[in-house]
Amino acid sequence: MPPICPDIRENAEYGAATVPLALHIIGCPCNPTDPIPHDDLLSLKKLAGEGRMEEVKIILGWEIHMRKLMIALPEFRHVAWS
Secondary structure (H helix, E strand, O other): OOOOOOOOOOHHHHHHHHHHHHHHHHOOOOOOOOOOOOOOOOOHHHHHHHOOOOOEEEEOOEEEEOOOOEEEOOHHHHHHHO
8 A cells, every 4th residue: 555645745755654554544443341352454664664665666576666657667577478
């Protein structure tokens, strides 16, 4: 779930916080009195590795260039498919 936002004032910081906020809301915050215990959906280790905002990101095998508004097949995928 890549966050996309225009780089105006503090939008980049707000955009980076949207994915953790959405996961927290969807996963309903952990309550110790719940009859079925469950873990929090947000993984800080995964968020630091894959969830940060970038101009070029590989999503579902496609290389997406946010600044150029371009979608391309990465070189290693092109070699594998051809």
